[in-house]
Amino acid sequence: MSESELHARILGDAHAYDPASRPPSRLTPHRDALLVYRAKGLSYEEIAEALTRLGLKIRPTIVGTFCRRNFRKADIQRKRIELESASPAPKTPVALTTTPVVSSFIAGRRGGRQ
Numbered sequence: 001m002s003e004s005e006l007h008a009r010i011l012g013d014a015h016a017y018d019p020a021s022r023p024p025s026r027l028t029p030h031r032d033a034l035l036v037y038r039a040k041g042l043s044y045e046e047i048a049e050a051l052t053r054l055g056l057k058i059r060p061t062i063v064g065t066f067c068r069r070n071f072r073k074a075d076i077q078r079k080r081i082e083l084e085s086a087s088p089a090p091k092t093p094v095a096l097t098t099t100p101v102v103s104s105f106i107a108g109r110r111g112g113r114q
Contacts, residue, residue, distance in 0.1 A: 026058065027066045038067055039079035 001009075027034060030051070037047045044064040051058050 025062075025066055026056065027063070030056070031070060034063070034067060035071055035075065035079050036083070038071060038076045039083055 034047065037050065042050070044060040044067065047067075048058050048060040048063045051063070
């Protein structure tokens with residue numbers, strides 16, 4: 001087969017290719033969960049480990065590719081803010097009722113000899 005015939009076949013195949021015929025990613029049904037994982041700061045490796053532990057064996061590179069194609073940084077930041085506002089407010093620290101003891105080291109004295 002000549003170069004021009006090969007080129008014509010490849011070009012014809014490229015024109016005939018239908019991207020809709022490709023099956024969706026195994027991660028597509030779990031898109032919302034992946035966004036939550038990313039908003040909580042999990043790495044691609046940590047997400048892949050969690051999914052594998054839950055029964056979906058997947059490589060970190062696949063998770064990374066999926067996340068980069070599906071989430072913008074703004075999406076992740078928006079979800080992070082949403083999660084923070086939905087979580088219960090942290091408890092107010094309790095005020096000390098006694099005077100704290102300041103060690104001699106903290107007060108600037110070395111201590112030691114007495």
